[in-house]
Amino acid sequence: MSQALNMAFVGCGAIARYHLDGLLEHATNVRITACVDPDPEKAQAYAAETGGQAFTSLEEALEHGDFDAVDLMLPHDLHEDLTIQCLQAGKHVLLEKPMAPTLDACDRILQVASQTDSVFMVAENAQYWPEIVEAKKLIEAGAIGEIITARAAFVYEYDDYWFKEARPWRFERNRTGGGITIDGGSHWIRPLRMWMGEIEEVIGIVxxxxxxxxxxxxxxxLFRFQSGQCAQFDAMMIDTVFAPEPWWRITGTKGEITISASLSGAELWLWDAEHRDGQMVFSSPGYTASFGPEIADFAAAVLDGKTLAAGPEYALGELRAALAIYRSAESGKWESVWD
Ligand SMILES: NC(=O)c1ccc[n+]([C@@H]2O[C@H](COP(=O)([O-])OP(=O)(O)OC[C@H]3O[C@@H](n4cnc5c(N)ncnc54)[C@H](O)[C@@H]3O)[C@@H](O)[C@H]2O)c1
Known part of the structure; x- marks a missing residue:
């Protein structure tokens, strides 16, 4: 049974705050014993808060640090090299999405991971997002009958929280692998897959x-699923003011589920014959509450051999959908996700 897991934070930027808050609340058997960032101030700030050692390079941390697992929270173009470096050093790896910006890079990572005994997990927090999980339960219980279609809207007013550097890596296509679809968009695509199964093909414009x-x-x-169902996926990050709209809307033969949320809270509403004006059936802190269970799942896999809620290969689904949208934007045609 579990003892504590010593983990290094590698990349102490924007998402590290969410990981640490979640971990402190839900994954108390995880200790941060090392904080790595080339910016010494960031590494030291997290080290001071966690009691870990500060390092300005992964090499230095691997040589002198005391940890069995790493939580890699890095610009996308660094995912492949640093994941492989950690796996080859015998560490368990929790890697923020996407696994890498290209499928070839993902293949290389998975190849190395398969040759080790380490746990390798791609962190897609939507898998643990309370209202997404609740919607899945409601759907499986038949609350809206058979799903006909769904809509996901990643609509985000541009602010500089995720873009703090002087020249943010997210502005550079060769560092992200694209734009907002491959990045934040994945958190809107994963729920569609959890509710509706695998996406067969997409058509889109950017x-x-x-x-x-x-x-x-x-x-x-537009997404066409292997089931034949279709869904609409919208993503917008613009320096403007948006009117409110549900982040997800799932339409079934007996009614609808809508999820209205922001980064600080969410409400799930059910609309059916008995509740024509809608009924709020679930509320939660939303997005922020997804990171603790995510890290706890990783820790349980390392410490207790638990099977992950979603293995790393499953995370290829969001990446493949994003890359297929990019191809479709070029070709003007439906593009297969899995070919
Ligand atoms: N799950 C989510 O909701 C969510 C949200 C935002 C970001 N992310 C993901 O988290 C990852 C990081 O994004 P972010 O927003 O925190 O970016 P960020 O730019 O805020 O932070 C990245 C950090 O990595 C550091 N870094 C750069 N090179 C490094 C190296 N060689 N070794 C160690 N640290 C290094 C940078 O100095 C920076 O502090 C990305 O994969 C992103 O897609 C996920």
Whole structure:
């Protein structure tokens, strides 16, 4: 049974705050014993808060640190090299999404992971997002009958929280692998897959209203699932003011589920014959509450051999959907996700 897991934070930027808050609340058997960031101030700030050692390079941490697992929270273009470096050093690896910006890089990571006994997990927090999980339970209980269609809308007013550096890596296509679809969009695509199964093909267009960003800041796409059902996926990150709209809307033969949320809270509503004006059936702190269970799942896999809620290969589904949207935006045609 469990003892504590010593883990290193590698990359002490924006998402590290969410990981640490979640971990302190839900994964109390995880101790942060090392904090790595080339920016010494960031590494030291997290080290001071966690009691871990500060390092300015992964090499130094691997040589002198005391940890069995790493939580890699890095610009996408660093995912492949640093994941492989950690796996080859015998560490268990929790890697923020996407696994890597290209499928070839993912293949290389998975190849190395398969040759080790380490746990390798891609952190897709939507898998643990309370309202997403609750919607899945309601759907499986038949609350809205058979799903007909769904809509996911990743609509986010541009602010500089995720873009703090002087030249943010997220503005550079060759660092992210694209724009907002491959990045935040994955958290809107995963729930669709959890509810509706695997996406077969996509058609989409992209735009660039956020001029600073080389990759797309606007996506409109349709997904066709292997089941034959379809869904709409929208993503927008624009420096404007948006009217409220549900982040997800799932339409079934007996009614609808809507999820209205922000980064600080969420409400799940059920609309059916008995509740024509809708009934709020679930509320939660939302997004912020997803990171603790995510890290706890990783820790349980390492410490107790528990099977992950979603293995790393499953995370290829969001990446493949994003890459297929990019191909479709070029070709103007439906593009297969899995070919
Ligand atoms: N799950 C989510 O909701 C969510 C949200 C935001 C970001 N993310 C993911 O988290 C990852 C990081 O994003 P972020 O927003 O925290 O970016 P960020 O730029 O805020 O932080 C990245 C950090 O990595 C550090 N870094 C750069 N090179 C390094 C190296 N060689 N070794 C160690 N540290 C290094 C940077 O100095 C920076 O502090 C990305 O994969 C991103 O897609 C996930």
């Amino acid at each position: 735009g660039h209203p956020l001029r600073q960003m080389e990759g797309e800041s606007l996506t409109r796409a």
